[in-house]
Amino acid sequence: MLKQIEGSAAVAEAVALCRPEVICAYPISPQTHIVEGLGRLVDGGQLKPCEFINVESEFAAMSVAIGASAAGARAYTATASQGLLFMAEAVFNAAGLGLPIVMTVANRAIGAPINIWNDHTDALSQRDCGWIQLFAEDNQEALDLHIQAFRLAEELSLPVMVCMDGFILTHAYERVDMPTQEQVDAYLPPYEPRQVLDPADPVSIGAMVGPEAFTEVRFLAHAKQQQALQLIPAWASEFKRIFGRASGGLTHGYRLDDAETVVVALGSVLGTIKDTVDEMREQGVKIGVLGITCFRPWPTAAVREALAGAKRVLVLEKSLAVGLGGIVSNHVSTSYHGASDDVYTVIAGLGGRAITRGSLHRIFAAAAEGSLEPVTFLDLDYSLVDRVLAREREHRRSGPIAEGILRDLGVVAAKIG
Amino acid sequence: MSYQPIRFYQTGTFTVGNRLLPTEERSVQANVRRTNSLNSGHRACQGCGEALGARYAIDAAMEATDRQLVAANATGCLEVFSTPYPETSWQIPWIHSLFGNAAAVATGIAAAMRVKGREHVRVVAQGGDGGTTDIGFGCLSGMFERNDDVLYICYDNEAYMNTGVQRSSATPPAARTNTTFPVGDSAGNRFGQGKNLPVIAMAHEIPYVATATVSELRDLEAKVRRAMEIRGARYIHILVPCPLGWGHGSAETIRMARLAHETGLFPVFEAEHGEVKSVSKIRRQLPVEEYLRPQQRFAHLFKPPGRPDIVARLQQLADRNIRRYGLLDGTEGTR
Amino acid sequence: MFQIRIHGRGGQGVVTAAELLSVAAFREGRHAQAFPSFGSERTGAPVVAFCRIDTHPIRLREPILAPDALIIQDPTLLHQVDVFGGLTRDGYILINTSRSFEDLGLGEYATGFRAERLCTVPATEFALKHVGRPLPNAALLGGFAAISGQISLEAVGAAIREKFPAKVAEANIAAAAEAHAFVTQALREAAHA
Numbered sequence: 034m035l036k037q038i039e040g041s042a043a044v045a046e047a048v049a050l051c052r053p054e055v056i057c058a059y060p061i062s063p064q065t066h067i068v069e070g071l072g073r074l075v076d077g078g079q080l081k082p083c084e085f086i087n088v089e090s091e092f093a094a095m096s097v098a099i100g101a102s103a104a105g106a107r108a109y110t111a112t113a114s115q116g117l118l119f120m121a122e123a124v125f126n127a128a129g130l131g132l133p134i135v136m137t138v139a140n141r142a143i144g145a146p147i148n149i150w151n152d153h154t155d156a157l158s159q160r161d162c163g164w165i166q167l168f169a170e171d172n173q174e175a176l177d178l179h180i181q182a183f184r185l186a187e188e189l190s191l192p193v194m195v196c197m198d199g200f201i202l203t204h205a206y207e208r209v210d211m212p213t214q215e216q217v218d219a220y221l222p223p224y225e226p227r228q229v230l231d232p233a234d235p236v237s238i239g240a241m242v243g244p245e246a247f248t249e250v251r252f253l254a255h256a257k258q259q260q261a262l263q264l265i266p267a268w269a270s271e272f273k274r275i276f277g278r279a280s281g282g283l284t285h286g287y288r289l290d291d292a293e294t295v296v297v298a299l300g301s302v303l304g305t306i307k308d309t310v311d312e313m314r315e316q317g318v319k320i321g322v323l324g325i326t327c328f329r330p331w332p333t334a335a336v337r338e339a340l341a342g343a344k345r346v347l348v349l350e351k352s353l354a355v356g357l358g359g360i361v362s363n364h365v366s367t368s369y370h371g372a373s374d375d376v377y378t379v380i381a382g383l384g385g386r387a388i389t390r391g392s393l394h395r396i397f398a399a400a401a402e403g404s405l406e407p408v409t410f411l412d413l414d415y416s417l418v419d420r421v422l423a424r425e426r427e428h429r430r431s432g433p434i435a436e437g438i439l440r441d442l443g444v445v446a447a448k449i450g
Numbered sequence: 451m452s453y454q455p456i457r458f459y460q461t462g463t464f465t466v467g468n469r470l471l472p473t474e475e476r477s478v479q480a481n482v483r484r485t486n487s488l489n490s491g492h493r494a495c496q497g498c499g500e501a502l503g504a505r506y507a508i509d510a511a512m513e514a515t516d517r518q519l520v521a522a523n524a525t526g527c528l529e530v531f532s533t534p535y536p537e538t539s540w541q542i543p544w545i546h547s548l549f550g551n552a553a554a555v556a557t558g559i560a561a562a563m564r565v566k567g568r569e570h571v572r573v574v575a576q577g578g579d580g581g582t583t584d585i586g587f588g589c590l591s592g593m594f595e596r597n598d599d600v601l602y603i604c605y606d607n608e609a610y611m612n613t614g615v616q617r618s619s620a621t622p623p624a625a626r627t628n629t630t631f632p633v634g635d636s637a638g639n640r641f642g643q644g645k646n647l648p649v650i651a652m653a654h655e656i657p658y659v660a661t662a663t664v665s666e667l668r669d670l671e672a673k674v675r676r677a678m679e680i681r682g683a684r685y686i687h688i689l690v691p692c693p694l695g696w697g698h699g700s701a702e703t704i705r706m707a708r709l710a711h712e713t714g715l716f717p718v719f720e721a722e723h724g725e726v727k728s729v730s731k732i733r734r735q736l737p738v739e740e741y742l743r744p745q746q747r748f749a750h751l752f753k754p755p756g757r758p759d760i761v762a763r764l765q766q767l768a769d770r771n772i773r774r775y776g777l778l779d780g781t782e783g784t785r
Numbered sequence: 786m787f788q789i790r791i792h793g794r795g796g797q798g799v800v801t802a803a804e805l806l807s808v809a810a811f812r813e814g815r816h817a818q819a820f821p822s823f824g825s826e827r828t829g830a831p832v833v834a835f836c837r838i839d840t841h842p843i844r845l846r847e848p849i850l851a852p853d854a855l856i857i858q859d860p861t862l863l864h865q866v867d868v869f870g871g872l873t874r875d876g877y878i879l880i881n882t883s884r885s886f887e888d889l890g891l892g893e894y895a896t897g898f899r900a901e902r903l904c905t906v907p908a909t910e911f912a913l914k915h916v917g918r919p920l921p922n923a924a925l926l927g928g929f930a931a932i933s934g935q936i937s938l939e940a941v942g943a944a945i946r947e948k949f950p951a952k953v954a955e956a957n958i959a960a961a962a963e964a965h966a967f968v969t970q971a972l973r974e975a976a977h978a
Contacts, residue, residue, distance in 0.1 A: 037811035039804070054565040055558060084561040088554065089592030096551035096589060100522060100558025103545050106565055108558070126547055171844075201846055205820040206807045208842075230520045230543035230559060232571060239523075239546035240533035304844030389847045 034211050040172040040202040043209045044137060045070030047176035049080045050217040051135075051183045053109040054224075055101035056085045057094040061116040062149045063199035064139035068111055091116035095123035095134075102132040103238055105229040107183065109134070113199055114141035114155045121159065124192075128163025128254070130239060131227065133186035135179065136164075139199040140300065140351075142384040146435040150385020151199040152351040153299060156328075157360050163254050165193040165261055166329040168299040170285065172202055173209050174326075177280035180212070181268055183221050188264060190227045191257055196328075198301040200385065212276055220275050258330035265327050283332035285324040286339050288314060292321030294401045295343040297336075297365055299325050302349065302381070302388050309393040318401055325361070336368035345375040347400045349393075349411075351382040358408045374407070381411035417441065477668045478510045485512040485541060487519075492539040493531040497700025499690030499707065500528050500605040502664045504576065507603055507688065510671040512542065514678035515572045520559050521545070524552035524577030524586055527612040527692075528605060550585035552577045553593040556600040564599075572678060575602045579620035580610040583645045594654035594683045601677050601684045604647060607692035615695045619645040622715070623767070624760050625747045627695075632750040637760045648687045648721075652785075655724040656683040662718060663689040665708035669730065673720065689716045697746020709741035714768035717775040719783075726785045732777045738764045786839040787935055788849045791925075792868045793858030796828040798922035801948070802856065803834035805926055808944035809936045810838040818843045831866050838935060854933055856925050857881060858908070860889060875899060877933050879968070881921045883907040904932050904971055906964050915960040916953070927961030931968035938965045 036043070045067050048056075056075070058068035074080040084101075088094045091112050098108040112120065117138055127134050138156050142148040156166060165185060169175035175197040182193040197203060228238060242250055262283065269282040287307055289295065296306055303324045313320050323339045325332070340346055346369055348362035357363070359378035366376045377400055382388045392412050399405040420441050425431045471480075478484050487508040494501035512519050520543045523529045529546045532539045547555045556575035563571045575593075577586055582604040593600055609627045610616040617627040623641040626632050630639040651659040657680045662670040670688060677684045691706040693699065698706055710716035711730065715738060718730035739761055742748040751757045776783030789806060793799035800821040807817035815838055822833040835849040850870070854877035857868055863880075872878070876898060880886075882905050886895040895903055906928040908921030916923070923945055930938045942958045949957060 035811075037808045037817065055561045057558075082565045082567075084565045086557065086561055086596070088557075089595070090588055092551065093554040093557075093589050093592050096547060096554030097558035097561065099547050099551075100545070100555035100560075101562040102558070103555075104520065104559040104562035106558075106562035108562075122548055123551060130547070201820070205818060206804045207818045208811055208816055230545055232518050232520065232543055235541060235543040237533055237538035237540045237544045237546075240538055241530060241535050243535045246535065301846050305846045308845050387848050389850065390845070391850075 041066030043176045047179045049074045054106035055108045057088045057097040057110045059088050059091050059094045063203045064111040064113050091120040095120040098134045105226050107224045111137035113139040117155045125162045127192045131190040134192040135182045138196045139203045141199040148384040152383045156196045157352045169197045170303045181281045201301045283327045283335045287322040289321040293319040293344040295321050296347045297323045298349045309390045333368045347377045349379045377405045378408040478513050484509045487542045489539045493534050497693040497703045499664050499703045503688045503690045506667050507674050510674040514675045518571045522552045522555040522575045524581030525549040526578035554589040557598040560599045573600050579606040580618040583619045583647050597682045604687045605690045607690050611695045651685040652721050652724045658684040659721040661687045663707035665704050698744050712736045713738045713741045714772040717771045729775050738768050788852045789836045789854040790849045790852040791834045791856045795830045797858050798920045799832045800834045802922035803836040805944045806836040809940035812940045812943050877902045880905045881908040911960040911963045916956040923957035924960040924964035927965035928968040931965045
């Protein structure tokens with residue numbers, strides 16, 4: 034059924050249709066509307082049987098999910114940014130134990146400095162934790178991916194992270210097609226655990242593994258993610274069959290056929306990129322887009338194939354490998370047949386900075402004519418940077434960076450006396 | 451002429467293995483049908499108080515729940531020695547997640563049982579003092595506050611033993627650990643620090659809080675049984691001496707626990723909804739020195755010239771407990 | 786694509802206004818996207834919300850830099866925040882006030898636009914009258930429907946009913962209707978002047 038609702042509400046409804054049995058909730062912007070929505074559905078009796086637990090921290094949220102999942106219940110939670118880091122130990126633990134927990138990450142920057150706006154630092158900081166990581170391009174895909182996530186997770190016995198841009202998607206009202214309970218039930222059967230805490234058949238979960246077998250266990254985790262590379266497209270096809278639309282999968286290509294320049298990105302920025310690319314195509318520029326939907330496992334083969342005809346690749350990412358450059362671009366380089374010189378990293382949208390068509394036009398054009406630097410920070414204010422560096426050169430006690438910048442911008446109240 | 455050794459058993463006492471007692475008064479361990487939930491073959495040190503306590507507690511819990519029990523275990527001695535790769539000594543469904551989240555994992559298991567309509571399956575969380583009073587404190591308090599249906603058992607050996615004897619917030623004042631070494635004027639762990647977890651548990655007003663030691667094992671079993679009659683958040687804090695970490699003989703474990711009780715340093719009591727309901731009286735009060743001297747971790751208090759001032763302060767702590775909880779016959783506590 | 790930018794202060798229902806607008810467009814069978822300029826929630830702080838309406842699916846995610854219409858819920862913002870940034874010459878401006886453009890110090894500025902696309906409306910008064918609270922957003926949507934013709938008053942009403950409980954919804958719809966009539970009348974008078 035078509036609806037015009039907030040992204041968070043769409044996700045809450047979709048998750049509810051998946052019949053979660055235990056939901057743990059700890060608030061953090063910008064995911065709060067999701068768990069609030071689910072809480073209301075549980076309180077109102079529309080989602081039952083379901084235990085909704087208000088936990089005392091994100092670490093507790095993931096831990097409660099671990100216990101619930103290990104005991105055979107379908108478990109769900111949501112977080113972002115600092116919350117994801119706070120539960121990091123448990124995040125690794127869930128993957129290592131092979132528990133099919135599904136978690137929404139409403140992508141948000143990580144402090145310091147504290148910043149509540151969108152970028153991909155949070156999810157990517159956990160890229161090697163063993164979870165499957167899927168990125169939604171719009172709210173339709175966001176809700177669809179949650180349904181696919183539960184199926185995938187339980188099939189593989191591996192937890193799945195569904196990432197959606199905080200505020201940009203979570204707080205945006207847009208049209209979505211909400212599935213019916215029948216459709217979801219046809220796609221997602223009840224949870225059949227591979228391992229379960231049951232007095233009738235006791236097992237010990239989480240025992241220590243020594244040097245003799247640890248490598249094998251880790252190899253199996255890696256192999257399972259390779260398996261996911263087959264399953265994800267298969268389950269996306271199955272999704273299309275039941276729900277009638279293409280959603281999810283490993284990557285989405287757009288106007289790649291004769292593209293000489295390919296822009297690669299994750300998440301909602303793909304929409305703005307496509308609008309820009311359409312405008313450039315009208316001017317005759319041979320440019321296309323590759324959206325990465327599945328970041329983990331990294332779809333090497335799919336990316337390689339999509340970039341096969343590209344002369345140059347521009348990776349636009351809302352993330353930064355501090356001290357290195359791009360995270361996503363690094364991944365792309367390993368999948369690109371051409372020279373690494375032809376992969377350009379554009380760091381954009383950090384901490385919620387708007388990515389505009391105007392800026393994209395400039396940067397895509399520069400890439401197309403080969404005048405782009407290997408690593409660029411889109412719309413960087415060099416004068417601001419220079420002022421900070423100058424202050425640090427002149428004074429040892431240069432003060433907190435954020436405050437210094439705010440002073441320069443004339444926002445903070447002047448010193449008293 | 452050869453001697454045939456003759457052993458005399460005292461009848462009518464509550465000796466733990468005593469099978470001459472009426473059935474209903476026997477300990478769970480004395481029953482051939484005990485579940486051996488923590489089975490032999492684990493790798494605990496000789497004389498480990500925690501292994502002893504866990505065996506009694508979990509078998510009692512199994513008996514009380516008709517063998518419908520799941521356990522969540524924090525990282526620590528118990529977890530490590532009970533699951534040495536590639537073996538496990540647990541005969542019950544058991545999960546180890548992390549160091550600080552046993553209480554939260556247990557909450558999750560209890561929620562799963564509830565949602566599946568299997569509330570007859572009960573949940574126990576277990577951890578050492580480090581995993582309970584320090585790193586696990588947040589999750590523990592959360593579980594208490596929500597009144598989740600979990601029995602949390604803390605095996606308190608008063609330091610991080612598994613990592614080699616470091617101080618925790620349960621380490622008593624003046625104890626030597628590898629991070630509270632008595633050097634120069636320092637007399638080991640400082641006074642005025644530390645957390646009293648049983649009292650903190652009581653402050654959460656949860657349905658049941660109890661302390662116990664491995665010197666009164668039937669009392670421990672009874673408390674576990676009592677706890678399993680109750681729904682909601684419950685907490686049992688068991689003093690489990692550690693021969694290695696405390697520096698006493700491996701055959702002295704139970705005696706050390708008894709001395710902790712009988713000096714007043716470890717009050718043994720039960721509380722419900724924040725109020726003390728019963729205490730284990732001290733039959734014959736002993737001076738703290740009798741408890742401290744046999745332990746190497748307090749040896750610095752007695753090496754000439756000794757630290758009688760510290761011993762006196764410890765005596766004050768013991769006396770305060772005795773007053774507070776009414777541990778002597780004929781006295782009432784103030785809690 | 787038609788782009789509307791709504792300016793106001795926290796607590797005035799700016800974000801809700803954009804959301805209702807998008808729902809109204811949806812009810813008329815069009816695609817719509819509504820989102821706030823995100824900031825920490827704080828009553829009284831300047832807030833901007835955006836709404837895009839189109840006949841095709843909307844992929845663009847950037848803030849609305851070149852609005853086709855501006856709705857200004859709080860005139861105290863006029864000389865504090867650059868509310869008019871990017872507004873096209875053919876743009877619509879609807880301001881919540883009982884004063885005129887001249888009185889607001891915008892007389893000169895207004896001459897650069899099409900007169901029949903500028904209007905002021907005492908939306909807060911209508912809100913106080915019908916709803917009993919100074920929340921001008923519903924009324925402004927009624928006024929917007931009248932001035933732009935981009936959306937019908939019926940659709941606005943349907944959106945309001947979807948969002949609010951019955952009594953509150955009807956009160957807001959009444960405010961919207963009165964604002965709609967007010968703006969229609971004002972434009973008619975201006976045309977004959």
